[in-house]
Amino acid sequence: xxxxxxxxxxxxxxxxxxxxxxxxxxxxxxxxxxxxxxxxxxxxxxxxxxxxxxxxxxxxxxxxxxxxxxxxxxxxxxxxxxxxxxxxxxxxxxxxxxxxxxxxxxxxxxxxxxxxxxxxxxxxxxxxxxxxxxxxxxxxxxxxxxxxxxxxxxxxxxxxxxxxxxxxxxxxxxxxxxxxxxxxxxxxxxxxxxxxxxxxxxxxxxxxxxxxxxxxxxxxxxxxxxxxxxxxxxxxxxxxxxxxxxxxxxxxxxxxxxxxxxxxxxxxxxxxxxxxxxxxxxxxxxxxxxxxxxxxxxxxxxxxxxxxxxxxxxxxxxxxxxxxx
Amino acid sequence: xxxxxxxxxxxxxxxxxxxxxxxxxxxxxxxxxxxxxxxxxxxxxxxxxxxxxxxxxxxxxxxxxxxxxxxxxxxxxxxxxxxxxxxxxxxxxxxxxxxxxxxxxxxxxxxxxxxxxxxxxxxxxxxxxxxxxxxxxxxxxxxxxxxxxxxxxxxxxxxxxxxxxxxxxxxxxxxxxxxxxxxxxxxxxxxxxxxxxxxxxxxxxxxxxxxxxxxxxxxxxxxxxxxxxxxxxxxxxxxxxxxxxxxxxxxxxxxxxxxxxxxxxxxxxxxxxxxxxxxxxxxxxxxxxxxxxxxxxxxxxxxxxxxxxxxxxxxxxxxxxxxxx
Amino acid sequence: xxxxxxxxxxxxxxxxxxxxxxxxxxxxxxxxxxxxxxxxxxxxxxxxxxxxxxxxxxxxxxxxxxxxxxxxxxxxxxxxxxxxxxxxxxxxxxxxxxxxxxxxxxxxxxxxxxxxxxxxxxxxxxxxxxxxxxxxxxxxxxxxxxxxxxxxxxxxxxxxxxxxxxxxxxxxxxxxxxxxxxxxxxxxxxxxxxxxxxxxxxxxxxxxxxxxxxxxxxxxxxxxxxxxxxxxxxxxxxxxxxxxxxxxxxxxxxxxxxxxxxxxxxxxxxxxxxxxxxxxxxxxxxxxxxxxxxxxxxxxxxxxxxxxxxxxxxxxxxxxxxxxx
Numbered sequence: 004x005x006x007x008x009x010x011x012x013x014x015x016x017x018x019x020x021x022x023x024x025x026x027x028x029x030x031x032x033x034x035x036x037x038x039x040x041x042x043x044x045x046x047x048x049x050x051x052x053x054x055x056x057x058x059x060x061x062x063x064x065x066x067x068x069x070x071x072x073x074x075x076x077x078x079x080x081x082x083x084x085x086x087x088x089x090x091x092x093x094x095x096x097x098x099x100x101x102x103x104x105x106x107x108x109x110x111x112x113x114x115x116x117x118x119x120x121x122x123x124x125x126x127x128x129x130x131x132x133x134x135x136x137x138x139x140x141x142x143x144x145x146x147x148x149x150x151x152x153x154x155x156x157x158x159x160x161x162x163x164x165x166x167x168x169x170x171x172x173x174x175x176x177x178x179x180x181x182x183x184x185x186x187x188x189x190x191x192x193x194x195x196x197x198x199x200x201x202x203x204x205x206x207x208x209x210x211x212x213x214x215x216x217x218x219x220x221x222x223x224x225x226x227x228x229x230x231x232x233x234x235x236x237x238x239x240x241x242x243x244x245x246x247x248x249x250x251x252x253x254x255x256x257x258x259x260x261x262x263x264x265x266x267x268x269x270x271x272x273x274x275x276x277x278x279x280x281x282x283x284x285x286x287x288x289x290x291x292x293x294x295x296x297x298x299x300x301x302x303x304x305x306x307x308x309x310x311x312x313x314x315x316x317x318x319x320x321x322x323x324x325x326x327x328x
Numbered sequence: 329x330x331x332x333x334x335x336x337x338x339x340x341x342x343x344x345x346x347x348x349x350x351x352x353x354x355x356x357x358x359x360x361x362x363x364x365x366x367x368x369x370x371x372x373x374x375x376x377x378x379x380x381x382x383x384x385x386x387x388x389x390x391x392x393x394x395x396x397x398x399x400x401x402x403x404x405x406x407x408x409x410x411x412x413x414x415x416x417x418x419x420x421x422x423x424x425x426x427x428x429x430x431x432x433x434x435x436x437x438x439x440x441x442x443x444x445x446x447x448x449x450x451x452x453x454x455x456x457x458x459x460x461x462x463x464x465x466x467x468x469x470x471x472x473x474x475x476x477x478x479x480x481x482x483x484x485x486x487x488x489x490x491x492x493x494x495x496x497x498x499x500x501x502x503x504x505x506x507x508x509x510x511x512x513x514x515x516x517x518x519x520x521x522x523x524x525x526x527x528x529x530x531x532x533x534x535x536x537x538x539x540x541x542x543x544x545x546x547x548x549x550x551x552x553x554x555x556x557x558x559x560x561x562x563x564x565x566x567x568x569x570x571x572x573x574x575x576x577x578x579x580x581x582x583x584x585x586x587x588x589x590x591x592x593x594x595x596x597x598x599x600x601x602x603x604x605x606x607x608x609x610x611x612x613x614x615x616x617x618x619x620x621x622x623x624x625x626x627x628x629x630x631x632x633x634x635x636x637x638x639x640x641x642x643x644x645x646x647x648x649x650x651x652x653x
Numbered sequence: 654x655x656x657x658x659x660x661x662x663x664x665x666x667x668x669x670x671x672x673x674x675x676x677x678x679x680x681x682x683x684x685x686x687x688x689x690x691x692x693x694x695x696x697x698x699x700x701x702x703x704x705x706x707x708x709x710x711x712x713x714x715x716x717x718x719x720x721x722x723x724x725x726x727x728x729x730x731x732x733x734x735x736x737x738x739x740x741x742x743x744x745x746x747x748x749x750x751x752x753x754x755x756x757x758x759x760x761x762x763x764x765x766x767x768x769x770x771x772x773x774x775x776x777x778x779x780x781x782x783x784x785x786x787x788x789x790x791x792x793x794x795x796x797x798x799x800x801x802x803x804x805x806x807x808x809x810x811x812x813x814x815x816x817x818x819x820x821x822x823x824x825x826x827x828x829x830x831x832x833x834x835x836x837x838x839x840x841x842x843x844x845x846x847x848x849x850x851x852x853x854x855x856x857x858x859x860x861x862x863x864x865x866x867x868x869x870x871x872x873x874x875x876x877x878x879x880x881x882x883x884x885x886x887x888x889x890x891x892x893x894x895x896x897x898x899x900x901x902x903x904x905x906x907x908x909x910x911x912x913x914x915x916x917x918x919x920x921x922x923x924x925x926x927x928x929x930x931x932x933x934x935x936x937x938x939x940x941x942x943x944x945x946x947x948x949x950x951x952x953x954x955x956x957x958x959x960x961x962x963x964x965x966x967x968x969x970x971x972x973x974x975x976x977x978x
């Protein structure tokens with residue numbers, strides 16, 4: 004049956020990664036395994052969670068702190084630096100719909116405030132484990148097509164704010180990074196990483212496709228031969244490897260990571276703000292039109308993917324491979 | 329006389345690299361050396377053969393095997409992988425006109441078959457020694473201009489099929505690669521090489537110019553400073569150097585090359601086919617229009633080169649340098 | 654008061670980096686420090702000189718040699734190589750207005766002469782220390798706006814000649830390189846450096862912005878994460894680091910630098926001239942339109958910068974930080 008899942012489409016009508024909670028669809032899939040539907044669903048969720056770094060769904064995240072009214076972020080401005088900290092450490096900073104919206108708002112504010120540089124980092128051991136799968140479990144009234152369209156539009160707006168960000172944006176990568184949190188690094192100006200960090204974009208494993216302008220920027224940064232191994236074939240990079248290919252600016256020992264990086268950032272934030280902002284914009288402007296077009300194309304393709312049989316089957320195939328271990 | 333050959337045009341009417349079998353033109357060149365015309369011609373052919381990896385001309389290649397009716401290739405599909413193997417090991421897999429046409433056809437079929445990935449590799453010790461010089465020894469009725477134009481059109485169509493290839497294309501570089509077999513690597517998605525492989529594009533040495541979209545892709549992959557040393561100044565790269573600059577994805581010890589690489593490829597071929605194909609197309613589409621324009625410009629320049637005095641003289645100069653050893 | 658200088662604009666009318674010799678403007682700044690105006694001016698000039706590699710102003714440079722009527726360059730053609738040597742070693746080869754004009758003329762001539770390759774290098778210990786600050790001390794009748802506009806136009810024409818250069822251009826980097834002498838390296842075809850060389854673009858430190866097409870080419874060569882650390886945050890690269898990111902083709906031990914490099918260059922210069930020139934043009938043509946647009950945008954931004962309060966304040970802030978040591 005695992006051969007079935009990897010080799011051909013099943014004949015249910017429009018199964019989708021997005022509607023795996025839809026009972027009707029699961030009847031078709033139930034027959035593939037020996038587990039009960041509820042067991043299957045739970046195992047599936049566990050698998051996805053382990054892949055994308057989230058834990059069991061349904062329990063609302065309890066942010067350990069918040070500023071400026073954000074629920075999923077800690078945002079503060081000090082020494083001319085606005086720091087946006089992903090703050091769902093118990094979920095490995097997986098990005099919920101709420102966090103996407105809050106990040107868009109926080110970045111919008113940071114772009115306009117009087118800070119000189121903006122920093123994104125994570126709370127806890129992870130930098131960010133990518134999309135929170137719970138985003139895909141609440142099917143709205145319009146069905147999975149509506150959910151896919153809305154998710155795509157949210158992603159498009161999220162990436163757009165990185166493309167248009169008007170001052171230096173610095174990633175402080177405190178641990179493993181997965182999915183969209185990796186692909187977006189091509190739109191940062193500087194990326195400092197702890198030696199513990201890893202960089203993983205397992206898109207095809209889940210039947211999906213790259214976003215965050217990585218389909219354009221990764222080949223530009225590291226050449227197609229290295230980019231495709233990441234974006235097509237799920238290669239996970241160590242921090243040192245990510246630095247070698249130019250995705251990361253510099254790697255630091257875990258023991259001195261925070262102190263070394265923040266010493267630098269504080270020095271950067273004393274530099275002339277307009278000189279920095281205008282220089283960054285000069286670098287970005289020549290690519291901006293193309294980046295917006297790439298973002299649109301990537302989102303369009305991803306929405307198709309989310310609604311495809313293959314995407315559902317890819318996830319089922321992984322689930323079944325795991326259930327047999 | 330060797331000084332003469334490197335420093336100025338001779339005054340024969342339109343001598344050309346392409347018509348070195350044309351007796352009339354050789355009268356002019358004969359005077360440059362002490363060897364007889366027939367000796368000169370043989371030495372020239374030997375030299376060129378050694379440079380581009382071919383051996384004595386005129387004897388038709390005996391393919392050691394063939395599938396699907398190909399004479400110069402072994403093509404097979406297994407485990408969702410279509411493998412195209414250059415199969416003239418006794419000629420170091422030099423590409424004849426026939427092989428160009430067969431490669432175009434084999435790639436066209438591989439793009440449409442139900443394989444998930446396509447692999448190109450070589451039989452024997454070489455990956456590919458580039459153009460087979462015999463391509464230039466059969467002057468058609470229309471003369472060298474016609475030959476140059478036809479050769480250019482063949483090259484243009486050959487590169488085009490790489491630009492448009494719709495699924496992941498992986499190079500398994502089993503030994504030295506020369507000329508167009510190197511320049512085309514920028515259009516592959518992943519390139520795995522044995523430590524024995526080398527990468528050499530001696531265009532200017534032969535009075536020619538780069539193709540395969542390398543004039544655009546090599547600077548994009550490795551920066552102009554490294555690309556120009558290869559494309560203008562004939563620097564031969566080791567496998568490790570090619571990996572460092574991003575032309576090669578990863579290098580393997582010769583002893584474990586085939587087993588390590590094919591283990592990976594078989595794993596890749598189990599990934600969701602549409603996800604892979606659509607992701608690869610997403611990466612390619614943003615550059616496709618430019619790549620076609622670059623291909624056209626490169627071919628146009630190369631046709632001019634083939635018909636130039638300088639190209640003929642460059643080859644003669646090498647020949648004379650060699651004849652004096 | 655140093656806090657004041659870094660955190661907010663002063664309220665004098667249009668102070669500028671360009672008019673620091675204008676007494677009226679200095680009255681406003683004089684109150685910031687405890688030094689007298691004349692002391693301040695001298696310390697300022699000393700600081701700038703130390704930053705950009707020049708020495709005390711006002712004394713005209715004494716070229717140690719000249720050819721073809723150049724005052725600031727040594728230009729010669731031998732073995733098919735035209736060599737342009739920056740020749741103000743006592744000023745660390747800082748580029749005066751006169752040297753900019755002579756470089757434009759020398760490159761124009763080298764592009765048209767019958768040499769096969771053109772080389773730029775420096776006399777003495779430095780390759781080039783960037784702009785000579787004296788360029789900014791002679792305010793013309795039209796005031797600082799006119800000086801800024803003219804300086805911008807000179808820079809635009811200077812970079813343009815690199816973009817349009819029609820044959821291989823090779824940098825022989827004999828020592829530290831600063832500012833515009835670094836940013837222009839992206840427009841060279843090959844860059845050989847001694848291990849002693851360093852590469853420094855301290856634009857934001859002085860309230861300025863990048864030029865020489867580096868805002869486009871540096872991210873293309875090394876990825877944004879490495880490029881921004883140089884162009885925004887003033888990171889100085891060693892020769893080995895510059896080679897790793899692809900800005901430099903190869904690094905040589907100081908002891909054998911000149912002999913190894915010139916052996917290679919002489920070999921290159923024996924290659925077919927048209928093949929080299931046409932291949933180089935093939936590589937450049939696909940980017941040429943964009944490079945000219947980038948040059949224009951960079952110059953426009955830099956002219957704004959030169960006239961900005963912030964640029965003046967950045968320099969004053971450095972001056973004051975230094976005066977307190």
